[in-house]
């Protein structure tokens with residue numbers, strides 16, 4: 197499962213731009229993850245602050 | 253609600269598009285999902301003074317400072333200086349984007365566009381396959397805006413293109429992961445933008461200091477997505493602060509993703525035009541995207557007005573936008589992409605050699621092309637693969 201650490205996220209949208217399945221949506225300061233997420237981890241890799249993690 | 257054109261996104265690209273279209277007489281609605289335009293900032297705020305003045309008459313409060321030139325540091329500490337109008341465009345003014353972005357939105361509003369904030373586009377409305385509007389969420393309430401034309405100016409996270417069948421997903425090679433602090437430090441050079449190169453400083457990217465006056469500067473870095481790992485950009489920035497600005501006081505934090513894919517093949521679809529970061533029109537070498545977004549936005553706004561009066565909203569009717577943005581910024585973007593693809597592979601030794609080779613040359617009066625030619629003459633072996641671009 198993809199988890200968002202909302203205490204870390206700076207709501208920049210970089211992760212949204214790389215998601216191949218359009219699973220992410222930034223609603224002002226709130227990053228939404230939809231069921232389209234394939235847990236590929238690309239978004240976690242790009243996140244400048246390390247707010248995203250794919251957990252088993 | 254009904255209008256001629258919906259612009260999605262209230263950044264520099266969207267505002268210039270809305271302004272141009274409204275000035276040409278269209279009924280325009282511009283949607284911005286944030287409650288405050290321009291905030292939070294995701295930018296180092298550098299623009300070429302000359303190019304900005306060609307497009308708008310900037311208000312004094314849009315500009316934090318004016319710089320004389322740029323200084324480039326090799327990993328070994330050697331540096332070279334380029335003067336303002338020769339160093340390729342990304343220096344000149346350091347803006348205050350919170351004020352600048354809102355200022356541009358106000359120009360759009362003054363031209364007659366309706367600006368809706370805290371309003372997020374959710375999707376395109378289509379009838380028999382043709383775009384006929386945008387569905388949105390406005391302060392928590394769903395709304396529908398009917399319009400035959402939509403301009404997607406929704407930035408790095410753009411969805412409008414994807415909704416219209418243009419794949420704008422960024423591969424990790426094609427985005428820079430960035431972090432920046434606004435720093436107060438006595439050691440900041442108020443007159444020069446500074447660039448720090450090196451694979452341990454910013455792998456396949458660079459670090460920068462863009463001064464905002466009175467010893468305040470945007471100090472940040474970008475690294476290629478494929479060389480990033482979770483939290484890496486912020487970690488490297490902290491490291492840079494320790495080594496270069498140990499006494500710096502951080503008063504603001506910015507993070508973001510900057511596209512460096514080079515432009516997409518086509519920025520139009522039936523009923524849709526993409527501008528700015530949404531069309532990946534950011535310069536892949538420098539990461540500068542404000543002016544390109546503004547240029548493309550202004551062209552798209554004009555073409556929208558023509559399409560409305562001609563009643564043709566198909567790809568064919570929007571072809572003029574495609575031709576004009578490619579003519580205006582497309583060639584530079586393509587060249588920058590090839591240069592970037594080369595430079596991201598350089599080792600620190602290569603960078604030291606290149607910058608070191610310029611030590612005895614007078615490059616202060618050269619533009620980027622001139623400097624590349626000198627570099628090529630001095631380092632033919634290293635730069636051989638760029639031959640066709642340089643000569």
Ligand SMILES: Cc1cc2nc3c(=O)[nH]c(=O)nc-3n(C[C@H](O)[C@H](O)[C@H](O)COP(=O)(O)OP(=O)(O)OC[C@H]3O[C@@H](n4cnc5c(N)ncnc54)[C@H](O)[C@@H]3O)c2cc1C
Nearest residue numbers: 261263264265285296297298373407508528529540541542
């Ligand atoms: C760290 C960093 C440093 C940079 N430094 C520079 C620099 O020094 N000089 C330079 O020229 N460029 C720089 N850039 C690039 C520059 O910030 C962008 O190229 C520029 O902002 C692009 O403008 P735009 O109008 O296309 O998009 P944006 O300015 O990103 O505007 C897009 C807008 O659309 C809104 N939006 C998104 N989705 C929706 C939706 N569904 N509904 C409604 N609204 C939506 C967003 O909230 C946003 O306000 C930098 C980028 C980064 C990340």
Ligand code: SF4
Nearest residue numbers: 205206208209211243
């Ligand atoms: S990339 Fe990271 S900081 Fe930026 S919006 Fe996504 S999770 Fe938040």
Ligand code: SF4
Nearest residue numbers: 215233234236237239
């Ligand atoms: S893990 Fe992959 S699919 Fe899931 S949100 Fe991140 S990028 Fe998208």
